[in-house]
Amino acid sequence: AQTVTQSQPEMSVQEAETVTLSCTYDTSESDYYLFWYKQPPSRQMILVIRQEAYKQQNATENRFSVNFQKAAKSFSLKISDSQLGDAAMYFCAYRSASAIPLQGGSEKLVFGKGTKLTVNP
């Protein structure tokens, strides 16, 4: 079964600075998706960024970018020019892209335990 690990329970960053959140995962599949979700105090789950494993180019969404290292099974999120509104829980998630479940893979999202990001003014 796939697992997702976020080794940093909490992180903090100064406003306007850059912060990187770590995520590693374990899978035997070659085709999959990786996601970062943001959960502010409102509890709403917001998709921040998505990466397809077959794409070598790292995904970018405005101030958010990822460093996807497929061989190392690493998927970190970089937030540039941090803003107070970036304060939230951030979850890394994995989903198989295979149409046929492979070694327990499926179309379910598997989440890490989250990293709480604090942005200091």
Next chain:
Amino acid sequence: DAGITQSPRYKITETGRQVTLMCHQTWSHSYMFWYRQDLGHGLRLIYYSAAADITDKGEVPDGYVVSRSKTENFPLTLESATRSQTSVYFCASRPRGGRQFFGPGTRLTVL
């Protein structure tokens, strides 16, 4: 409005009572999911459904029952609530191969 909704948003119940959490989506998405969120555990999958009348267990299914007679609805029932089921519950839906959307969550307290 189109989207995914959950009801109730807050619920307090007692140990041993049956509780049903409702989830409704207006997109006709094939897949629907129920997660629970607890401190230190992230989101854990309880049950999911690939289509109407097709459901399967997730990571933590014990004590829960689901049904999906209609594509748009995916209720989650706690047959005999326990204190360990105090949690925030999220419903989600997505089309096959598409982006997943989450409901606003239901905070359930079991006394």
